[in-house]
Amino acid sequence: MLRIRNLNSGYGKLQVLYNLDIDVPTKGLTVVVGPNGAGKTTLLCSIMGIARVFSGDILYEDKSIAGKLTHTLAQKGISYVPQMGNVFAELSVLDNLQMAGYLSKKEDAKAKAEQMTEIFPVLKKFIHRKAGTLSGGERRMLAIAMGLMKDPKLMLLDELSTDLAPIIAEKVMMEVSRLRDELGITILMVEQMAKRALEIGDTAYLLVSGEVRYTGKADELLNEPELCSMYLGIKQADDKGSSFTLSATDEGSDQG
Numbered sequence: 001m002l003r004i005r006n007l008n009s010g011y012g013k014l015q016v017l018y019n020l021d022i023d024v025p026t027k028g029l030t031v032v033v034g035p036n037g038a039g040k041t042t043l044l045c046s047i048m049g050i051a052r053v054f055s056g057d058i059l060y061e062d063k064s065i066a067g068k069l070t071h072t073l074a075q076k077g078i079s080y081v082p083q084m085g086n087v088f089a090e091l092s093v094l095d096n097l098q099m100a101g102y103l104s105k106k107e108d109a110k111a112k113a114e115q116m117t118e119i120f121p122v123l124k125k126f127i128h129r130k131a132g133t134l135s136g137g138e139r140r141m142l143a144i145a146m147g148l149m150k151d152p153k154l155m156l157l158d159e160l161s162t163d164l165a166p167i168i169a170e171k172v173m174m175e176v177s178r179l180r181d182e183l184g185i186t187i188l189m190v191e192q193m194a195k196r197a198l199e200i201g202d203t204a205y206l207l208v209s210g211e212v213r214y215t216g217k218a219d220e221l222l223n224e225p226e227l228c229s230m231y232l233g234i235k236q237a238d239d240k241g242s243s244f245t246l247s248a249t250d251e252g253s254d255q256g
């Protein structure tokens, strides 16, 4: 569905990504992992027309979308859930959903919002609450639901586990695999919670300093002890290893 070829991109004159080749097959869950500052968010921003593409190409359903406006890409069925600030804290859950459904007619958006509360029952409970009062995990569910309001073919998910307690992050990861398994959505997911992401993903890319260092099956990257310990903080002996440090009580700390 998405093919990235020899992509060089960045911000202004600053180059962040170098010669990237990435394939996102239809209905698959493609995972991009890598240390802080590797360029993961920049990759998604390059696809969404937010970062600057210097050279190379980004093909979506065989047509170039490099440099296209974010709004145009949303209309084409690409939905982007940013790393932070992905909900409107002052608006209710329902208003957030309806706002995200701006591409649909009002009645359709209403029906779709209803459908979202069936997919994510936790949202039904809090439908009239301000999104800013949701816990971090609930807020991520809302952000995913907002992405789904646009009826996407392709979803770009940026580090949904950021700032979540491990148990909540795990729940969010399970929801992501449901998107693929039950709704058949094609997903490109960037994650710092590398171990879990590699377990649920189909294909994986390891990004280090703006360059691809591994391309292959997601779970097979877990069999590369050197790459895992050097870049992902996953130690082979410690099966619970993961690439991030969290405070277990920090569940509601991200500002929407």
Ligand SMILES: Nc1ncnc2c1ncn2[C@@H]1O[C@H](COP(=O)(O)OP(=O)(O)OP(=O)(O)O)[C@@H](O)[C@H]1O
Binding pocket: 011, 014, 016, 034, 035, 036, 037, 038, 039, 040, 041, 042, 043, 083, 159, 192
């Ligand atoms: N808007 C921007 N303008 C200039 N430089 C930026 C901008 N956004 C990011 N960068 C730089 O680009 C590099 C890659 O950043 P990016 O946010 O893509 O990393 P990341 O892999 O998503 O990291 P993290 O895991 O911390 O989210 C960093 O050196 C960062 O400082």
Ligand SMILES: [Mg+2]
Binding pocket: 040, 041, 042, 083, 159
């Ligand atoms: Mg990032």
